[in-house]
Amino acid sequence: MELTLLGTGAPAGLPRPGCSCANCAGAVGPDARAATALLVDGTLLLDLTPGAAFSAARAGRSLGGVRQVLLSHPHDGPPVEVPAGLPQPGRVPDGRELALLTGHRVRAVAMDAPGTGYAVTGPDGARLLYLPPGGAPAGLEEGDRAPEPYDMVLADVIGRPDAPARLRAVRAVGPTTDVIAVHLDHDVPPGRELRRRLAAAGARAVPDGTTLTLGAYDDVPDVPRRTLVLGGARSGKSVEAERRLESFPDVVYAATGGTRGGDGEWAARVGLHRERRPGSWRTVETCDLVPLLAQEGPPLLVDCLSLWLTDAMDAVEAWDDALWADGGEKALRERVRELVGAVRATRRVVVAVSNEVGSGIVPATASGRRYRDELGRLNAAVAGECEQVLLVVAGQVVVLRP
Secondary structure, eight states: OOOEEEBBBOOOOOSSSSSSOOOHHTTTTOOOOOBBBBEEEEEEEEOOTTTTTHHHHHTOSSSSTTOOEESSSOSSOOOOOOOTTTTOOOOOOTTTTEEEEEEEEEEEEBBBBSEEEEEOOOOSEEEEEOOOOOBBSSSSTTTOOOSSSSEEEEEOOOOOTTTHHHHHHSSSSSSTOOEEEOBOOOOOOOHHHHHHHHHHTTTTOOOOOOOETTOTTTOOOOOOEEEEEOOOTTTSSSHHHHHHTTTTTSSSEEEEOOOOOHHHHHHHHHHHHHHHOOTOOEEEEEEHHHHHHHSSSSEEEEEEEHHHHHHHHHHTTTSSSIIIIIIIIHHHHHHHHHHHHHHHOOOOEEEEEEEEOSOOOOOOSSSHHHHHHHHHHHHHHHHTTOOEEEEEEETTTEEEEE
């Protein structure tokens, strides 16, 4: 089955008409996108958008062979003119299946937002799933396993990262599923930053006019197994770490900060973190990270290593100069070696957060300088075991190790 993407942008396109934001200003050339529309084997058109015939011509395709036009979502604004020769567009009721004379079968998939998803099976047995903008599949129950993964899924990965997460939870998206981001809007800077965020979700974007063959898996991005996210206070490092895993189900969130009785401000910080996490994530408040890293299981997010180090230094009484010299330093080194060894040996996907320190004022106390130095050593050791290392500065991500 062959698929041509006549457009890959949000319903208003990218750049948005009249929008002066920086992301729209950067959406030029291959990063400019018409509203998403898909041409399947030259016979099935999913979503009719303005200028579809011209988009097809630019891609070297014709709409002359289209026998069915299906809409996936309500269209705002004036009705789109149907090009001469095309059948009138329609929608398939949720759960119903449409059989085409071309041998394609189309099943309507219920969404949790206005719109309809379409699961298309080609004459060759290849399977694709197309989801509307702002929608994720509804009615997927945990434990219900899909018969087999789709060959390709096209979804609003940026706007609804929980959509691929839900599909992964029921094995409808597997390691070889090609996840293509469509309905792209101005939420993310186009180009390199968009590609980086999508790769972390196991997805990719392609320019308008691209033709894809289902079953060609060479371009499926590999999700880094271990990632270290560094940054200063309020830099956005935790948001970046959480974003990297929000398209995966059943994430274990290892919170090393614990609770601090009577500290209302700390409780408020912890509460904000919890509110922005997906409901399917499980939180474990612990500094005992080695057993978690040794276990098989879903992705693990550790936030953060700097608080883990504080706990470790408390345990070896590293703040006392005499005790530090009398075995404390050696004990801490052993704890760090165990943690770094566990990061090296782990088989699960891990995203760890840590503070980047030492770029500003030198601490006034020996214990403060000791903590700064040990955190620098810990960060360097963990970074050496990670496939990807990121530095977040003022909300912007710099890739230190690809």
